[in-house]
Amino acid sequence: GDSVTQMEGPVTLSEEAFLTINCTYTATGYPSLFWYVQYPGEGLQLLLKATKADDKGSNKGFEATYRKETTSFHLEKGSVQVSDSAVYFCALSDDGQAGTALIFGKGTTLSVSS
Amino acid sequence: DSGVTQTPKHLITATGQRVTLRCSPRSGDLSVYWYQQSLDQGLQFLIQYYNGEERAKGNILERFSAQQFPDLHSELNLSSLELGDSALYFCASSAQPGQNYGYTFGSGTRLTVV
Numbered sequence: 001g002d003s004v005t006q007m008e009g010p011v012t013l014s015e016e017a018f019l020t021i022n023c024t025y026t027a028t029g030y031p032s033l034f035w036y037v038q039y040p041g042e043g044l045q046l047l048l049k050a051t052k053a054d055d056k057g058s059n060k061g062f063e064a065t066y067r068k069e070t071t072s073f074h075l076e077k078g079s080v081q082v083s084d085s086a087v088y089f090c091a092l093s094d095d096g097q098a099g100t101a102l103i104f105g106k107g108t109t110l111s112v113s114s
Numbered sequence: 115d116s117g118v119t120q121t122p123k124h125l126i127t128a129t130g131q132r133v134t135l136r137c138s139p140r141s142g143d144l145s146v147y148w149y150q151q152s153l154d155q156g157l158q159f160l161i162q163y164y165n166g167e168e169r170a171k172g173n174i175l176e177r178f179s180a181q182q183f184p185d186l187h188s189e190l191n192l193s194s195l196e197l198g199d200s201a202l203y204f205c206a207s208s209a210q211p212g213q214n215y216g217y218t219f220g221s222g223t224r225l226t227v228v
Contacts, residue, residue, distance in 0.1 A: 043118075101172060106156040
């Protein structure tokens with residue numbers, strides 16, 4: 001079935017460092033790909049999305065490019081801030097066995113220090 | 115406020131008991147999704163409803179059931195509770211069950227079974 005694998009955390013960075021969180025997926029069809037962020041004590045918020053190959057999603061300085069050839073959707077940010085500390089989830093949506101529900105990776109905790 | 119309302123925010127109950135979690139989707143959204151978030155399993159998709167009809171099932175136990183009412187709010191019923199059912203339960207909604215749509219999450223119900 002469909003699945004998402006993302007890098008294990010925690011990721012610990014200093015402010016203004018470059019961030020990459022790796023995400024790869026397995027899907028039978030042509031999924032849409034998403035990154036969600038969860039701040040402490042809150043629900044998940046959509047960070048960015050891409051719906052087809054070579055699309056680049058971007059928001060708040062974060063970017064991710066849908067790479068069909070490598071089945072990847074890595075999250076990047078050029079200069080992280082303390083306020084970016086959160087848990088980041090990669091997810092896919094593919095109208096298959098799970099309907100159109102999002103299938104999530106296990107999440108990567110990012111901790112940014114000043 | 116995401117527009118998705120979940121009640122209660124916290125629930126503590128004993129093993130063997132039954133509880134009901136409630137979700138009101140964002141105004142205009144027809145599709146509702148339930149997820150369970152635990153430390154060891156991550157975010158697990160439980161069940162999806164669209165306009166009152168069950169659309170897809172994920173890793174939902176037989177002790178758990180859900181429904182979506184004509185006013186589109188949804189309830190997740192958990193019975194014969196076990197310690198392992200302690201988790202955060204999230205509801206999400208979307209306008210249509212389409213893979214191009216992001217989902218809006220509520221802030222969750224934290225269930226503690228003692």
